[in-house]
Structures are given as C-alpha cells and as structure tokens.
Amino acid sequence: MTFPDFGIESIPVVLPASDPGLGGESLLFRASKAEFEAVFGASLDIRGPGPVEGGRWELVIDPAHDGPAVLDWSPRDRVLTSRAADASGLMRTFQLVHTMARTRSTREVDEACPDLRSAVDRTIAEVGAAFPGLELRGLDWPEICEEHAKGVVEASDPLAAAQRWMARLQDAHTKIEPVTRPTPSPYVVSVRGGAAWFVRVPEGTPAFEAGVRPGQRIVGLDGATGPELARLIEDCRSRTAAPRHMLGLLAGRRLLSVREATSVKVTGAEWTEDGRDDPVESIEWRRLASGTGYVRLRIWQGQVAEGLDAALAELGGCDRLVLDLRGNVGGNLMPATGARDRFLRGTTHLGWIRYTDGDGGLGPRVALLGEPSPERRWPGRLVVLTDPLTYSSSEDFLLGLQGLEHVTVIGRPSGGGSGRARSLRLLPDWVLTVSTALTYDRTGHCVENSGIPVDVPIRSDGPGHAQDDPAIRAALMS
Incomplete structure (x- = not known):
C-alpha cells in the first residue's frame, strides 16, 4: 500500500502564503511534480495559498520555526505538512518524501545522522529503496554493501572508503561528497x-x-x-x-x-x-569564417539564459549554429530545458521519464513534451557537439532535439545521467545524493548509463577553437 495514503486521486498542494514562488524555485517544483506523483500514486494539484478541506499537502513557511525543516504526516486528517523557517528549508523537505515512503513514519527531519554507523545504515536503505539503475547495470546492491559497508566504519579515511563504495554504482549523480565542495576544474x-x-x-x-x-x-x-x-x-x-x-x-x-x-x-x-573565480566565461560565442554561428556553453548556471539569448541575437544572420556542449556536466535544469525550447519547431514528444515509486520500484512512464519558446527562437539548423562529459542537464537539453530533422549531434555519446537526484544529510560534513529517475528518448532508448546517441561519431576532445578540431570540421560539412 502506498504511504502516505491520501485516499484521493488528486492531491491538492497548497503553496505558502508568504512565498508562493518558493524562493524562485516554483517552476522547478512544478516541473518535478511527476516525481512525487510516482511516490504517492496520485496526481498533484498545485494551488495558490488558501483553505483546502480534506487530504492535502501543505507547504508552510514559518519564520518562528526553530530547528531543521520537517515533514509531518497526519494519518487521521490525511494531511502532509512541509514546515520550515524559509523557502530553502521548505525545499529540503521535498528530499524527505522518499524517506517517509520507505520508513512509513509520521515525521521525517532534515538532519544529519548521529554517527558514522547510522550514516552507513541510512545509505544502505536509501540507495536500496530509491536508486533505479541497479538492474540496468546488472548490479547487486546487497552484495556491494557486504563488500564495502563495514569497511567504511572501520576505515582510517571513512570518506574515501564511502566514495569507493558509491563508485561501484557507476552513476555520477549517486555519491557521497563533503558538504563543502572543491572548486571545479576548468580543464x-x-x-x-x-x-x-x-x-x-x-x-x-x-x-x-x-x-x-x-x-x-x-x-x-x-x-x-x-x-x-x-x-x-x-x-x-x-x-x-x-x-x-x-x-x-x-x-x-x-x-x-x-x-x-x-x-x-x-x-x-x-x-x-588556487581555486579563485574561474576566469573562463560560462558561455562564449563568435561567428566562424564560414558564416556559421558558434556557441560554447560550459555549464547551465548563472546568467547562461541571458547569454544564450544575446548569442542567438548576434548570430541571427547565420543559417547554422554549432552549440558546443563538450565538457558541460550539467547544472540547473530549468535554463537547460528553456534553452531547448528555443530550437523546437512545434509541440514535440521528447521522450519519457520513469521515477522511483514509493515501494522501491519504478513508476509508470510519463511522456515528456516540449513547446517552442514563446520568446526568442533559432530558425536555422542546429549542430550539437557532445562528449562523455556532456551530462545531466545538458542531456535534458538534448533529449528530444536529437533525432529532429534540423538537428545534428556530432562527437561521442553523452555521459548517460538521468539524474533528478535527491540530496540527504548523512553527517554534518557529508551529503548523499541518489538518482530517482530513468529517462528515455522517443525511440525508447534509455539514456541512463549509455548516453544520448550521436548522428556523426567523431572522437574529438578539442576546445572548439582550433581550426583542426575534427568535430568543428564535421559540423561545417554537415
């Protein structure tokens, strides 16, 4: 039986009166509602603030709330309540929905485990219940835990041992990392x-x-x-x-x-x-000698949406755009999918997604549809350059574009990370992330662990600047 059980087919979700925009994350929450629908076994009806009777999910921002964010379930009233002092804390409660479905508890708290042994136990349970990629990779999670879990507790460097344990899952979204991350390399x-x-x-x-x-x-x-x-x-x-x-x-x-x-x-x-601010811009563009437009996009974050619009405006006279996503490991989902819509010509079936359900299996596949951007669009041809570091949100951008008549993908298959990862506190300085979804292209090909296919295979790891870059040469000939 699904837990929590609201007893209704459509669950009202009541946004907080003080911040219905969820601190700017409302669009992401709405885009992710299929994840929660898979857990609850019912659809979500996201509403503005106001009174609602019966079963519902209340999102409450309470500045007087003292302590970590909490997720509470009232079996009598069939009301799920997310409560935190601010919008960012409220978003943390969303990470606990899978945990509550697994434990069938009436309260989950966004807090670290009391000790290393408890952190290991939580990792065993959370990955076992929510990670959807085990069968796909032919992995036996209990066997992997038997080999590694005890060693984490006994290790002189527990973090290193925990990371080797997670590395066995072969998924860059499912891992244990320190809370304070190092500055990513630009190379x-x-x-x-x-x-x-x-x-x-x-x-x-x-x-x-x-x-x-x-x-x-x-x-x-x-x-x-x-x-x-x-x-x-x-x-x-x-x-x-x-x-x-x-x-x-x-x-x-x-x-x-x-x-x-x-x-x-x-x-x-x-x-x-020295780890100071990366001198390399997240997006750069220019016109190639052939008259083709070229955009290099390093990561989906910051002002990348504004930068892409500026690039498309300046390169508007070109009949072909080369978008270089080599080395782009992802970032924010929303600018990536918003950018994708600038290259759609009409309502487009992009593929499917399946989320982990509340019982540890996979929910039904959900069709992913894309609509052309109501604002700026690119009318010409699009060539996308990819490599194995083209990952996560970059694959969300590419999913559904690959295979369209006006789009060509050149290079090597992307990394293969469906993602939609949850983030859970393990220890005060450790965080566990766990993938919760598998994505498929419109032909049924699973992106997870294999990547998005290319139309023209080219083994090129060049920077996109040199005249002898074989991927650029192939793009100009496509």
Whole structure:
C-alpha cells in the first residue's frame, strides 16, 4: 500500500502564503511534480495559498520555526505538512518524501545522522529503496554493501572508503561528497593507468598562461611524482562515481578540482591552481569564417539564459549554429530545458521519464513534451557537439532535439545521467545524493548509463577553437 495514503486521486498542494514562488524555485517544483506523483500514486494539484478541506499537502513557511525543516504526516486528517523557517528549508523537505515512503513514519527531519554507523545504515536503505539503475547495470546492491559497508566504519579515511563504495554504482549523480565542495576544474583531463594528461586547456586559465596545451602529461601534483603520483591518480579514479565510458574524464576533472591550492607540474611548466573565480566565461560565442554561428556553453548556471539569448541575437544572420556542449556536466535544469525550447519547431514528444515509486520500484512512464519558446527562437539548423562529459542537464537539453530533422549531434555519446537526484544529510560534513529517475528518448532508448546517441561519431576532445578540431570540421560539412 502506498504511504502516505491520501485516499484521493488528486492531491491538492497548497503553496505558502508568504512565498508562493518558493524562493524562485516554483517552476522547478512544478516541473518535478511527476516525481512525487510516482511516490504517492496520485496526481498533484498545485494551488495558490488558501483553505483546502480534506487530504492535502501543505507547504508552510514559518519564520518562528526553530530547528531543521520537517515533514509531518497526519494519518487521521490525511494531511502532509512541509514546515520550515524559509523557502530553502521548505525545499529540503521535498528530499524527505522518499524517506517517509520507505520508513512509513509520521515525521521525517532534515538532519544529519548521529554517527558514522547510522550514516552507513541510512545509505544502505536509501540507495536500496530509491536508486533505479541497479538492474540496468546488472548490479547487486546487497552484495556491494557486504563488500564495502563495514569497511567504511572501520576505515582510517571513512570518506574515501564511502566514495569507493558509491563508485561501484557507476552513476555520477549517486555519491557521497563533503558538504563543502572543491572548486571545479576548468580543464578536461583524462586519467588512465595511473597517468593523467590534459585534453582541453581553455584560454585565460593558469595552465594556459603557463604554456600548457592539450596532450601534455601531468608529471607532478602537490609534490607527488612517479609511483606516488600514480597512486594518487588511481585513488582519485577509484573514488569517482561515473558510467564507464565517462570515468576517465570525470576522474580527471576531480583530480584538478581545488580545495585550497594545488601545485601542478608538466614537462617544462609548473603553476598553482588556487581555486579563485574561474576566469573562463560560462558561455562564449563568435561567428566562424564560414558564416556559421558558434556557441560554447560550459555549464547551465548563472546568467547562461541571458547569454544564450544575446548569442542567438548576434548570430541571427547565420543559417547554422554549432552549440558546443563538450565538457558541460550539467547544472540547473530549468535554463537547460528553456534553452531547448528555443530550437523546437512545434509541440514535440521528447521522450519519457520513469521515477522511483514509493515501494522501491519504478513508476509508470510519463511522456515528456516540449513547446517552442514563446520568446526568442533559432530558425536555422542546429549542430550539437557532445562528449562523455556532456551530462545531466545538458542531456535534458538534448533529449528530444536529437533525432529532429534540423538537428545534428556530432562527437561521442553523452555521459548517460538521468539524474533528478535527491540530496540527504548523512553527517554534518557529508551529503548523499541518489538518482530517482530513468529517462528515455522517443525511440525508447534509455539514456541512463549509455548516453544520448550521436548522428556523426567523431572522437574529438578539442576546445572548439582550433581550426583542426575534427568535430568543428564535421559540423561545417554537415
């Protein structure tokens, strides 16, 4: 039986009177309602503030609320209440819906576990109940836990042991990370066999200014060289959760992510990455010599929507746009899907999504539909460049565009991360994220763990600037 059981087919969701926009996240909440519908086994009717009788989900912002956000269930009234002091705390209660369905408790609190053993137990339960990718990957979660869980509790470095445990799931969305994340590396670095070398070095970065170019191998990292460096690289690789075809590049990205200051050495150059503001713009554009427009989009966050609109306006005379998403590991879902709509020509069936339900299985598939943007649209052809680091929200952008007559995808298949991850507190300085969905394209191909297919396979990891970039050449010939 579904829990909590509202006893109705359509559940009213009452937005808070003090902030019905949920701190700017209302659109994301509405876009995610199918996730909660899968858990509750009923549709959601999201309403403005006001009195509602009977079963309902009340979202309450109470500035006087003291303590962590809570999710309460009243079996007698069949009322679920999310309560927090502000909108950001309220959003945290949404992460607890799956937990309540699993535990069948009447109260869940957004707080860390009291100790490491409890954190391990929670990880075993939450992943086992909500992660949808086990069967797809042929993985046995109890067996993986038998191999790793006890070792986490006994390890001298529990975080490293926990990350190796999660890496067995081969999903970059399902992992254990410190609450304070290191500054992401602006580079693309490939890791294999205890070695690491630069694949992409953006202009303006410390490495570029030091004279580093793609193909150069890292020979020193924070003083480690030779066998010690090889062990450091392999340790990073073993702690990286990712699909196999993405692992080498994502491990390289982690390797150079900066916590304080990282000293890096290649033959003929040495410099320090200090983790300050990334000098590389999240979006850049220009007109290629052929008259084709080119946009390089590094991540879906910040002012990327405004930047893309500015790019489309400036490149409006071009009959073809090359959108370079290589290395774009994702970000915010809403600007990604909003950007996608600028390239649709009509109502489009994009594919399907299936969420984990309240019983630990998969709910029914839900059709994903896209509508052309009512504002700026691109009328010409679109060529998208992808690689295994094209992941998460970048795949949400691409889902449904790939396969359209006016769209060509060139490069290597994307990373394969359906995502829709929940975030749960484990320890005061640890957070667990768990994927909750599988997405499929309109042909039924599952994106998870395999990526979105390309129309023209090209193995190119170039920066999109050099004239000899084979992906750019292929785009100009498409």
